Amino acid sequence: MDKWTAQIETYVDGEISSAEMKEMDAHLRTCSACTADALRQVQFKRAVQSVGRRYTPSADFRQKVRQSIAARPRRPAVWFWLPATAMVLALFVAVALSVRDQRLALRNTYSELADLHVTALASPNPVDVISSDRHTVKPWFEGKIPFAFNLPELQNPEITLVGGRIAYLGQSPGAELLYLIRKHQVSVFIFQERAVGHLPKSDSTLQRQQETFNFRSWSQNGLHYFVIGGVAGDDLSKIADLFRNAG
Amino acid sequence: MEVQSGRVTAATFEELAMPLFDQLYNFACWLTQDRTEAEDLVQETYAKALRGFASFQAGTNFRAWIYRILRNTFLTSRTGLKATAMIPLDAEDADEISAGPETPESVLISHSEHKVVQDALETLPVHFREILLLCETEEMSYQEISETLSIPIGTVMSRLSRARKALRKILQQKLVRV
16 A cells, blocks of 8 residues: 555545645546545545435424423523512512502692692681782791792783792691682692602602692702692693792 | 633533534434434433533533533443444454455445445444444544544544445445345
8 A cells, every 4th residue: 555545535534734635636636546546435435424314303302302401501590580580570569569659648648738728719818928929928938937938920910929828738837829820729839848758759740630620749959849729730830830940 | 613611601501512413313323223212312412411511621622522422321321332242442453354356436326325335334333333424424523533432543544444444345245236
């Protein structure tokens, strides 16, 4: 067996170096016996390759094995996700309960303020300080409530300040201001934010229709404002905007 | 199929092993020559490989690793022990098998005797059959075969050469009868 014959098998298997490959290529161009031998070996490889790919597993068997190996690596994931899911669920429930509590608190607060507003409407003396001048009304509250607030200047002739009085929400004192807008009475209540801590503190306007009254509610600079009246929402918003701009 | 060191943790065993499922099943069928036994062998191989996956070293050849598990599992099975008991594993030290004056390859092509090659392959001793399948059907390099069979590359070359000659001899005998 010469050098070339011995190398043909590894040549056909592609297991010789590139330098040896070039050398063999050059030899095969000049040697018909080695070329024929290489060709036979290539054909032999192809025949075995073709025959060798014979058996195919069933889909059921593949699925069975896949399931058997898929179960174990995923087990730790289950242990991880179970408490994680429980935590998310608990958080969701807590948030949902918190939202529900806030809604209940709002409803109760609105009911209480609606009662105060109705009392003012029914009373022959709805306010303790009667004045359309904000510079009279605002000083009246000094020393009577534990906070100061700004009263807006009224430039809209449709809106008139009637006066004010002390109001209580729970145990906390606050200011109630009575306004007239096209002969409809509107109450504006101002309390310290901490006195209504259970209500949403966001600066956004809360809008709600409670029975026959419309409401606006928001927090601003540590104070919580409520506007309530039996007028259209737009009219209520005009008064609310005055306080927002003044606050 | 070399697994990069950073990939071992990220890649699941399933991602690496399932693409080799068809080939492993085919190889198992050729080794056991029985589909039921082959299924048991493949299932046991996957179970063992999964258990040992933590010890699989990154940067090494996953295909060679799982084929080695399958082969070792087969060799310790009843069928494997029986198959290897018939032929000494150090057969590469024995006398060369003569390929004879005829060349069966050309006859194979002209007759398209698929069944003849199949029968001849089945008749081969298991250590010849497996190395031929790994090289020709699985298209493994000598290095991969060396890792799979846990033998030196020199032994891979000599055993492969002897396997081919043995197959040619069987084919010759069969074709004479055809």
